[in-house]
Amino acid sequence: MTATESQTEVQPAEPPVDAPASLIPAALPLQPEDPPRVGEFWLRGRLGANAAGYLYTASDERGRNAVVAMMTEGSADDAAARDRFVFAVDALPEDVVLAHNDEDDDDLALWAAFGPIREDDGSSAASDERLLAERRGEDVLSAVLMDRIPQHGRLRGPDFRHYWENRRRPGLFRIWPLPWPTALRPASWAAIWYALATMLLLMALALLLAWFLFKDSPPLDPPPVIPTPSRTVTTTITPTTPPPGTDGPPSTPVTPDPSGSIPLTPGTSGPPSPTDPGDKF
Incomplete structure (x- = not known):
């Protein structure tokens, strides 16, 4: 075997190509207690949560994508935890904090939106921006929880725990x-x-x-009787004796009885019938 045969052929290096996109963790669906919107950002899903707050994927009406960090109701009620949240957000560069609410809103949970995040076009740059914004949100919530502070000295006694860690529902929000x-x-x-x-x-x-x-359908016969508001029914009676001055037999004048009894009409006997309509008047 000659020297030329023992030498391996070196192929020229190919030009670098864009690396495949990193695996972006899928967001979980929003729960009924989650706010649909904070500020100008519509929340799309949950990315993570701890005792200090929640991470959401969000976008606004202008098409900007962001990661929103929002405090829980327990941490939002603690003044020291709110100060740590504000301090951690202020420590980030101004161009990565897209929006946040006013720290003076004592009755609302603090939140902040981190970005910018381009649309997911399958490139590694889009996934890296999403993961970087998510990492910033995790750092802010960790500052509130104080779980990344190095321990000095030996561990003795019970572990430290915030009194509000059990109140893990999303903090109060206002939508208008x-x-x-x-x-x-x-x-x-x-x-x-x-x-x-x-x-x-x-x-x-x-x-x-x-x-x-x-x-x-034929009309009702007789028509239904509709009572008046006073719950009385008016009945119209047609007289059988024509009035004076009309054709017909002459009317017989009725002479009142001094005893107070009701005189009888000629041709009748006994008291009038209880069903006689005349008794109603």
């Missing part, structure tokens, strides 16, 4: 204007319009069936 229907997607709008059209069609069909069923 209301989120509905701005947050609806096109599919949701289509479902609402289909539901309204179906409801109107069913109402029109019910009215048409009622008209076909009752259009040829």
